[in-house]
Amino acid sequence: MSAALSRVPVAAEIIRRTQESPSVFTLGLRLCDPAQHSAYRFMPGQFNMLYLYGVGEIPISIVSDPDRDDELEHTIRVVGRVTRGFDALKVGDRIGIRGPFGRGWPLEQVRGKDLLLLTGGLGCAPLVSVINYVTQRRAEFGRIAILQGVKHMDDLIWRDRYDQWAALPDTQVLLAADVAGASWSWHVGLVTELIDQVAFDLNNAHVMVCGPEPMMLASIRKLCDSGVDEKHIWLSMERNMQCALGQCGHCQIGPHFVCKDGPVFCYPEIRERLGVKGF
Amino acid sequence: MTTLGFLARENLDRLLTALRASGYRCVGPMVLDGAIQYCDLPNAQSLPSGCRDSQAPGRYRLDHTDTSRQFAWANGPQAIKPFLFAPRETLWCVERDAREALTFKTVSPESQALAVIGVRACDLAALRLQDAHFLQGLNRDVQYAARREGMFLVAVNCTHPAATCFCVSTGDGPEVPEATGTNAGCDLILDELDDGFILHSASERGASVAGQLELAPVTPEQQTVVAQQRQQARAVQKRSLPARDLRPMLDKRLEHPRWVEVAGRCLSCGNCTSVCPTCFCYSEQEQPLLDGSGSTHARVWDSCFTQGHSYIHGITIRADTRLRYRQWLTHKLAAWHDQYGRSGCVGCGRCISWCPVGIDITEEVAALAASPT
Numbered sequence: 001m002s003a004a005l006s007r008v009p010v011a012a013e014i015i016r017r018t019q020e021s022p023s024v025f026t027l028g029l030r031l032c033d034p035a036q037h038s039a040y041r042f043m044p045g046q047f048n049m050l051y052l053y054g055v056g057e058i059p060i061s062i063v064s065d066p067d068r069d070d071e072l073e074h075t076i077r078v079v080g081r082v083t084r085g086f087d088a089l090k091v092g093d094r095i096g097i098r099g100p101f102g103r104g105w106p107l108e109q110v111r112g113k114d115l116l117l118l119t120g121g122l123g124c125a126p127l128v129s130v131i132n133y134v135t136q137r138r139a140e141f142g143r144i145a146i147l148q149g150v151k152h153m154d155d156l157i158w159r160d161r162y163d164q165w166a167a168l169p170d171t172q173v174l175l176a177a178d179v180a181g182a183s184w185s186w187h188v189g190l191v192t193e194l195i196d197q198v199a200f201d202l203n204n205a206h207v208m209v210c211g212p213e214p215m216m217l218a219s220i221r222k223l224c225d226s227g228v229d230e231k232h233i234w235l236s237m238e239r240n241m242q243c244a245l246g247q248c249g250h251c252q253i254g255p256h257f258v259c260k261d262g263p264v265f266c267y268p269e270i271r272e273r274l275g276v277k278g279f
Numbered sequence: 280m281t282t283l284g285f286l287a288r289e290n291l292d293r294l295l296t297a298l299r300a301s302g303y304r305c306v307g308p309m310v311l312d313g314a315i316q317y318c319d320l321p322n323a324q325s326l327p328s329g330c331r332d333s334q335a336p337g338r339y340r341l342d343h344t345d346t347s348r349q350f351a352w353a354n355g356p357q358a359i360k361p362f363l364f365a366p367r368e369t370l371w372c373v374e375r376d377a378r379e380a381l382t383f384k385t386v387s388p389e390s391q392a393l394a395v396i397g398v399r400a401c402d403l404a405a406l407r408l409q410d411a412h413f414l415q416g417l418n419r420d421v422q423y424a425a426r427r428e429g430m431f432l433v434a435v436n437c438t439h440p441a442a443t444c445f446c447v448s449t450g451d452g453p454e455v456p457e458a459t460g461t462n463a464g465c466d467l468i469l470d471e472l473d474d475g476f477i478l479h480s481a482s483e484r485g486a487s488v489a490g491q492l493e494l495a496p497v498t499p500e501q502q503t504v505v506a507q508q509r510q511q512a513r514a515v516q517k518r519s520l521p522a523r524d525l526r527p528m529l530d531k532r533l534e535h536p537r538w539v540e541v542a543g544r545c546l547s548c549g550n551c552t553s554v555c556p557t558c559f560c561y562s563e564q565e566q567p568l569l570d571g572s573g574s575t576h577a578r579v580w581d582s583c584f585t586q587g588h589s590y591i592h593g594i595t596i597r598a599d600t601r602l603r604y605r606q607w608l609t610h611k612l613a614a615w616h617d618q619y620g621r622s623g624c625v626g627c628g629r630c631i632s633w634c635p636v637g638i639d640i641t642e643e644v645a646a647l648a649a650s651p652t
Contacts, residue, residue: 249560278602
C-alpha cells in the first residue's frame with residue numbers, strides 16, 4: 001500500500017454494476033490512474049475505504065480475485081447514508097478509494113489443508129473473497145466445505161456460484177435458511193446445524209467464519225465440540241471504522257484495532273472479549 | 280540532564296526572546312475564562328503570577344495569593360494535546376469538475392515551530408503516549424508529525440499538585456524524571472523558586488537556547504529549597520491508583536455491579552475524554568461546498584461516550600452508559616498496556632475536576648478493586 005493510497009483517496013470509476021438481490025449490489029471499480037490501478041495489490045479478507053463524494057467513507061471488503069487486473073469488486077448491502085448513495089450510482093460514475101487495509105485470511109497457513117468456510121447472513125463478502133480464491137486454485141487446498149446460512153431463503157445471493165462451487169472436486173456445499181418455502185431443497189434451520197454433515201474429519205481442518213457475532217459464537221462452540229483446534233478457527237470482525245489506520249479509536253475490541261490488527265483474527269486472539277456485550 | 284544555572288524572575292523574558300529569535304512561536308499558561316490555559320504568550324508578565332488552582336471532583340477555581348511565583352498551580356483543562364492533535368483539522372479535500380471527475384488533494388498542516396512554556400511532567404508522559412499512538416507503527420500521522428518535529432518544550436517541575444493529582448502513583452510526576460541525554464522528552468526543565476528559576480537542559484537545542492541567557496551559579500541554599508519542594512509535592516498527593524498495571528484486576532470485573540452504579544451518575548458527556556491528555560479518538564466528517572464543486576474531509580475529536588462511537592450498520596455496540604464508562608476505563612487502564620506498553624493514565628486528575636458530576640477515577644478503581652464481583 002503506497003502512503004498516498006492509505007491517507008488520501010484516489011479516484012476510481014465504476015465500470016460494472018451488478019444487482020445481486022433487492023438490497024445487495026456489486027460495484028466493479030477501476031482506479032482512474034492506470035499506473036495506480038496496475039500497482040494496486042491486496043489479499044482476500046482485506047478491505048478498502050470507499051468514498052462517496054460529499055458524503056463520506058465506509059469500509060468495504062474486496063471480493064474479487066487478487067490476480068484479476070481488470071477490476072476491483074466490492075459487494076455492498078444498502079443499510080445507511082453512504083451505501084444508499086452508492087446504490088444510486090451508475091456505470092461511469094466516480095468515487096474515491098483508499099486501501100487496502102488490514103490483515104486478511106491466513107492463506108499461506110491453510111494451503112494444503114481441509115477447509116470449512118462458514119458464513120451467516122446476507123452477502124458475507126469477506127468470506128466470499130476467500131471462497132473465490134480457493135475455488136480458483138482448487139488443487140492447492142484439501143477438501144472444502146462451504147456452509148452458508150441465511151434468515152430467509154430469498155436472502156440467498158449468488159445461487160449460480162454455489163452450483164459452480166458444488167461441481168468442483170471434493171467440494172461440498174450446504175445451505176440453510178431459517179425461513180423457507182416449498183421450493184427450498186436445503187436445510188431449514190441454523191447453519192451451525194450443518195457442521196455435523198461436513199464430509200471430512202474436522203480435527204485437522206481450518207475453519208474461516210464470517211457472520212453476525214451470535215452466529216460466530218454459536219459456530220465456535222459447535223466447532224470446538226466437534227474437535228476443531230481453536231487455533232484453526234479464523235474470524236472476520238466488523239466495527240465502526242473511520243481512519244482504517246489504527247488511529248481514530250472506533251474499531252477497538254479490547255486491545256485490538258480491528259482495522260489494522262484484523263479484520264481477520266485467530267479465535268484465541270480475541271476470545272477474552274468476543275461475546276462480551278459492549279466490546 | 281545538566282543543571283545550567285539560576286535565572287532571576289525579572290529575566291525570564293530573555294528566555295522568550297531567545298526562543299523567538301530561534302524562530303519559535305511561544306505559548307504558555309495564562310488565565311482565560313477562569314482557568315489556566317495555554318495561549319500565545321506576549322511576555323513573562325502575562326504568566327499567571329500568584330495564581331493558585333483549587334481542584335476537587337467536579338470543581339476548578341482559581342484563587343489569587345501573594346506569592347510572586349508564576350507556576351504555583353497544578354494544571355488547567357488543556358495539556359499539550361491540542362497543539363499536536365488538533366481538535367479539528369482538514370485531512371484532505373476533493374474537487375469535482377464539470378465532467379464529474381474527482382481530484383483528491385492532500386492538505387498539509389501549518390507547521391510554525393511552537394515553544395510551549397510551563398509543561399508539566401504528567402503532560403510530558405501523556406505526550407510520549409500520544410507520540411506512540413500517532414507516530415510509531417505503520418501509519419505515521421503526517422499532521423501530528425509535522426507539528427511535533429518543531430516543538431520546543433520548556434517543562435516546569437510541579438510544586439503545587441492539586442487535590443485531584445495522583446501522578447506519584449502512576450510514576451509520571453510531579454517532577455520530570457531524571458533522564459540522561461535527550462530522553463526527558465523536553466528541551467529545558469525549570470525548578471521555580473520565589474525569586475527565579477533553576478534551569479536544566481534536557482536536549483542539545485535546550486542547551487543552545489539557554490546558552491544565550493546570563494545565568495548565575497546555583498547556590499547550595501537554592502538546591503536545598505528545590506529538594507524540599509520536590510519532596511513536598513510528592514507528600515501532598517492523597518489520591519492514588521492501587522497499581523501501575525490494573526489488567527488482572529479489571530479483566531475479572533467486566534460484569535461488576537459498580538459499572539451500573541457509576542452509570543447512574545455519569546452523564547456520558549465526554550468531558551473526561553476532552554480533557555484527558557492521552558485520549559486519541561477522533562471521527563471524520565465531510566464538509567461539501569454549497570456550489571457542489573468540492574468537499575473537505577476533516578477530523579474532529581470524538582469520545583467513546585457518544586452514541587455514534589460504536590455504531591455499525593444499525594447496531595450500537597455500546598448503547599448505554601455502563602458499557603461506555605467501562606470501555607473508557609478498561610481501555611485507559613488495561614488495553615493501553617497491550618497497545619503501548621503502559622497505562623494510558625498519567626495521574627493528572629483532569630477527568631476528576633472537569634467531570635460535571637465529580638466522578639473520580641481513583642474512587643471508581645478502588646470500588647472495583649474492593650470486591651471481586
